[in-house]
Amino acid sequence: MKKRYWRCFVCNDVHYGIAPPELCPTCKVLHAYVEITAEEARKILGGGPETTMATEDFRASIERFTVGNEFQVNPAADKVSLLLTGIFENEKNHGFKFCPCRLRTKDWEEDLKLICPCNFPIHETYKGVKDGECWCGLFVRRK
Amino acid sequence: MAHLVMFYGRECPHCKKMLPLIDTLEKETPVRFERLEVWHDEKNADLMRSYREAIAPKCGHQLRVPTFLNADTRDAMCGEVEFDKLKDWALQQG
Ligand code: SF4
Numbered sequence: 182m183k184k185r186y187w188r189c190f191v192c193n194d195v196h197y198g199i200a201p202p203e204l205c206p207t208c209k210v211l212h213a214y215v216e217i218t219a220e221e222a223r224k225i226l227g228g229g230p231e232t233t234m235a236t237e238d239f240r241a242s243i244e245r246f247t248v249g250n251e252f253q254v255n256p257a258a259d260k261v262s263l264l265l266t267g268i269f270e271n272e273k274n275h276g277f278k279f280c281p282c283r284l285r286t287k288d289w290e291e292d293l294k295l296i297c298p299c300n301f302p303i304h305e306t307y308k309g310v311k312d313g314e315c316w317c318g319l320f321v322r323r324k
Numbered sequence: 325m326a327h328l329v330m331f332y333g334r335e336c337p338h339c340k341k342m343l344p345l346i347d348t349l350e351k352e353t354p355v356r357f358e359r360l361e362v363w364h365d366e367k368n369a370d371l372m373r374s375y376r377e378a379i380a381p382k383c384g385h386q387l388r389v390p391t392f393l394n395a396d397t398r399d400a401m402c403g404e405v406e407f408d409k410l411k412d413w414a415l416q417q418g
Contacts, residue, residue, distance in 0.1 A: 260337045267335025271363060281335040284362050284372055284387040305384060316388060318337055 186222040187214040195222050236265050239278070243298060243319075252302070252313075252320045264319045268297050282317040326417040327395040330357045331372045334364055338404035339390045345407050355414045362389060375400070 187201040188194070192208040201214030217225075234242070240254075240261070247253045255261055267281025279285060280295045294300065301307050301315035313322045330346055332339035346357050360368040372379070372387060378398035379391055391402040392410070394417045401413050 263335050263337055263340065267333065267363065270335060274364070279363075281333050281363065282338060282389055284331075284333075284369055284389065286373065286376065286387060316384070 186217045186219055188217045188221070188225065189213045190215055193225060195225050197222070236269055239268070240265060246298065247320065251323055252307075252315075253323045255314070255318055255321045257318070260318055264317055280317060325354065325356065326397070328355065328357045328414060328417060329393045329395050330359050331362050331368070331389055331391040331393065332359060333389045334361055336389050341404050342390045342410070345410055348407070349411055349414060353411070353415065355417075357392070357414075 182199045184198050187196040187198070189196075189205045189208065189210070191210045191213050192205060194205055194207045195217075196202055196214060201216070204211055205213045244254055264281055268278045271277065271279040271281060275285065277292070277295075278297045279292070280297050280299060283295055285292045285295060298320065299315070301320060304316055306316050307313035307320075307322070311322070314320065330342070332343065343359070346359070349355055350357065360371065362369040362372050372391070375393060375395075375398065376387060379387055379393065379400045379402070382400045383391060383402040388402050390404070391400055392413065393400045397417070399417065405413075
């Protein structure tokens with residue numbers, strides 16, 4: 182099923198997905214989403230405040246992301262710092278925070294799966310593995 | 325001697341681990357690898373993509389680095405492996 186764009190008619194949150202959210206996560210109004218075009222979605226998002234994310238902000242963001250999850254950022258600091266360098270190099274050179282340990286195929290849908298963090302819990306290096314890691318080792322199963 | 329290639333990423337920790345093992349292997353045996361970096365060199369990246377059908381089935385259906393490839397037979401192996409496994413694979417390639 183193809184993903185489409187949706188806008189909350191109360192607070193203008195934008196959602197990209199196969200169906201609109203039932204409850205708006207921002208304004209908590211029920212059944213508030215109406216379908217819009219990609220162009221409208223881009224305009225709404227593009228008009229928002231400019232945000233930038235330095236490496237340390239991204240590191241903090243993935244730390245927050247792991248809270249409540251069964252995985253954590255790898256305690257091996259040198260590994261993490263090499264990976265973060267790669268992730269930011271890839272964003273600068275190729276437009277997205279692509280995984281430094283895989284390569285873009287140039288197929289849009291496929292390559293979206295390579296944006297870090299990726300859905301690594303389904304990968305064979307993690308799923309069902311006691312000391313599972315994401316393919317690169319940025320995330321490891323919590324001990 | 326088979327034409328062996330190692331596709332690697334400059335900021336990939338598994339590749340960083342494997343590169344010195346390749347150096348050691350080349351010192352110990354007549355095996356030679358062409359080392360091709362794929363995130364900072366589009367020509368190398370395109371070359372790796374051209375082997376997608378040979379690499380992907382052996383690498384989680386993706387293009388992952390490090391990938392070791394026999395460019396003649398299109399046999400491939402990927403990931404961080406023990407030295408002996410790397411050596412066995414490389415020597416088998418003939
Ligand atoms: S394998 Fe790890 S480093 Fe690579 S994209 Fe997935 S989470 Fe990020």
